[in-house]
Amino acid sequence: MKKTFKIVCSSMLSLLLAAGALAGCKDSGSSSSEANFTWTGLTETTVAAGDPFDLMEGVKVTNAAGTDITSSVTVLTLDENEQELTELGVYDDYDDFDYHITGVYTVYYMATDGGEKEFESREVTVEKQHNVSNGDFAVENKDGFFDWQLDTPGGSTTMEKVTEGTAKKPKFNITNLGNAWYSLQYMSSCNLKEGETYKITVNAKSATGKSVAFGFENPSNNYAMMQGLTAYTLGESYADYVSYYTANADYTNAKAVLYFGYMLEEDTAKAYDLTINSIKIEKVEKCNEVTFTGVDNATFYAESEELKAFIANPKAGVTAKNGETDLTDRITVKGEVSEKIMEGTNFTLAYVVENQNGPSAIAYRSIKVRLKKEHPYSLINGTFDENINFWTQDVVQSEGTGKAVYEWAEGDAKEGAAKITIENPSTAGWHIQFRQDVSMEKNTNYIIKIRAKASVNRTIDLELNAGGSNSSYQIPLTTEYTEQEIYYSAPANTTGFRFLLGGGGSANNGSIIWIDSAEITLDPDTTQYAGWQLKNSDFEYGMRHWGSEGSAFVEGSDDNGKYVSSTFANNTSAGWNIQLRQDGKQFEAGKTYKLIVKANSTVDRDITVEINPDMTASKGKNTKFHFTSEVQTFEFEFTFDEVANNTRVGMLLGGNNIKDSTVKIYQFEIVEVPAEA
Structure with missing residues (x-):
């Protein structure tokens, strides 16, 4: 809004303008004018956007004789008062007052008495406060x-x-x-x-x-x-x-x-x-002199008898008193609670004692309704036999341009699948989500199995939310159903299980994703791993927790124990072309650790092990071991001067003269070295 100067003009304004002079105009700091009208109530004021405001409230005008002429006052508007606003020189920059739209308004008033008229103005500021600005939907x-x-x-x-x-x-x-x-x-x-x-x-x-x-x-x-x-x-x-x-x-x-x-x-x-x-x-105002009892927060399982009883009488056991005066009969409950839910839901009931002559007393009560599961970590309807119920569909329209259609697809044997058509992938995976709340405990290991496919070869992400941090796993999809296994050690209590389906560029526009099943079970490996430890370091569970690149690894066992092995089809130009690794390790500054590797190779050769913080070689602690046909155990101690986060621990197995050779790895472990006394 453009400000204009406040002015007061005499009733001869138009004649004086015609004569080339503007008389009787002065700064509005004075409350009267040449016409001797007296104005009161035109103070600058600020109002909350959305709160109706009467521009005439408190305004009073009297003439020179002291007669009240307030009824003659007009608030000037663009539609009704073009001539007057033009004469005042403000028409082009004038904005009609609107309490729905924030800004600083200069509002002009005109009073008339007989043959005289007079103008006044004041500033009214509309600012965002407690109310919604357009709650009556007038604009x-x-x-x-x-x-x-x-x-x-x-x-x-x-x-x-x-x-x-x-x-x-x-x-x-x-x-x-x-x-x-x-x-x-x-x-x-x-x-x-x-x-x-x-x-x-x-x-x-x-x-x-x-x-x-x-x-x-x-x-x-x-x-x-x-x-x-x-x-x-x-x-x-x-x-x-x-x-x-x-x-x-x-x-x-x-x-x-x-x-x-x-x-x-x-x-x-x-x-x-x-x-x-x-x-x-x-x-x-909230009255704080009334004491409520029996309004403790409560948690119920959906469709339980306890919840049904509460819904039937949410005032059971609730009292209200003001001193010795019992007000229980005057309690009203604002809000309802649902017996059925498809996602954990928090309700808030307000217990109110109305006061006709003053502020009311209010007590808030949180009622949490939760889904009953076989196990806290279980996914409900993970096989999609019950449509896509209990799965939350979330296209985050406040960010990006994502658009998707969620449906249930019936399988050949009546089994179901979630079908998600990506009409606009937007720019990030989280812009399109398909998710469910879970409860996985800190330092507990889980196996996640997902069976899915897509109309085109593409990837989706599984995001697990643990204590404000996210662990993300990329899941490649083909046009045929494939099953993926993810081994998850919860670094903190984990509550979110989210498929992120957006992003990936224009190639994913119009793609269709079918999720046939999703399951979480406890891992039989109950080891509580520290952040620096390599998981499944003795390969008791095959390749679980291990990533590989450049060559396939298989599990086996012999007199030396369980192992994973890879036979290399071709030579490579660099060691990193073939890898066995784990990522995301954290090492403390100043603490010494020991790397232990037990392995052999059908050809004598050197291999490199890299321990790279932030997956950056220049920060790493690297070493070489010489593998032979004899099973040997190798050790390497290392210490970081600074905290090492997001560290990749990888064995680089590529190189020349390795074609048709086989490496067996029985142990790939890191242990702490006790500090010297």
Whole structure:
């Protein structure tokens, strides 16, 4: 908004302009003018975007005789007052005041009395605060409504503008709920202040009984939800659905979002509708003099008898008192909890004692609903016999251009598979996800088996989220089903199992991925490996945990123990052309370690072992061993001066004169060397 100077002009303005002089104009610091009108209430003010503001509130004008002429005052607008704004010289830069749109407005007023008129102005600033700026949907744009964005990360819906009386409102026609509350979202933003309590009122309806919940997310913390869902099932007529939130920190540009994916619905197959009349966020005072009991947070398994009993009576055991006054009968519960879920879901109920003459008392209660599994680490419906239920479909539309269609494909023997058609791969794998929550314990080993294929040769990634860090495994797919095994030692408690399906360039545009099965089981190898240790170093489990390049390795055993071996079909130009390795090792600074290798070769030859931090040879601790036909044990001690992260430990087996020779490796191990006393 462009500022203009405040001026006050006499009623003879047009005549004086015609005479080439502008008389009676002065700085608005004075409260009266040549016409002797007296203005009050025109102070500069700041209002919250989205909060209706009456520009005449508090404004009063009297004439020279002291008569109140406020009723004559007009707020100038571009449509109605072009002549006056032109005479004032501000028409070209003028913006009509709009409390939906942030900015600094110079608002002009005109008062008339008999043959006289006078102009005044003041600044009104509209800034983003607690409310959504366009919660009454009064401002439209080409995509729908100003400051609102539709996001469909896991469901399908269209939006239309429907006329309600004289106003247009957003109506959603939903064809796929997805498997989670966040599968469908309508988003805006606002600013929240630590310690302030907010009352959110959603006025909406649904002829089909759609459920919704309003919430906030923190964009500075990977869009984490600030509290659980206060969910409601909508009725056929417009009604208010209220939730509360007390901010635990300051949040700038918090995501303010109406969730309307799968939440409380019994029938997930039918189509649903949703029409929103308004969304309002207002600051309220919270009474802290009422004591609630029985509102402890609780966790239930979905469809359990305990959960059913709680849903039937969420006030059971809850009391409220103000001193000795019992207010229990006045408690109302805001929100509902679902008996069935397809993903672990956190609900928040608000227990409220309304106060007609002051602030209400509010107690929040977190109700976590979890899926019951055979084991905490198990994947539910990993064979896709139950459609693609319990798997979250997530196209991250806030980032990139990803687009995908998730379906269930029936197999030849009625077995199922998840079918994902990539309509736009976007630029990163995580822009298109297919995932499920799991619980894998720190320092525990797991075997992950995946059977999948694609319409073209391509790769997908499996990402495992462990304590804020991710382990990623690339899975090559061909046009025929293949089974991949991944051996995972959890470095921390692991909660996320995610197929990342985006990225890969234009070659993946239009590709189709079929996931026939995904399974997690405990690894019989129960060793708790340290970050520096080589896993399965005695090859008890064959090639498990070992990577190779340039030649195939097979497992076997003889009098010297179990081994892995490779017979080389050809000579190579460099040692690194054939490798046996493990990556991602961490070594402490100043600590001494010992590398132990037990091996032989059908031809005498030198081999190199590299221990390279960040997979950079210049930082490495490398050595050579001379293999012969005799099984020998080799040792090499090393110490890093600095912490060595992401270290590759690899045996380089390529070279000249190796054609048709065989190497057997019985042991490839690193141990700590005790410090000298």
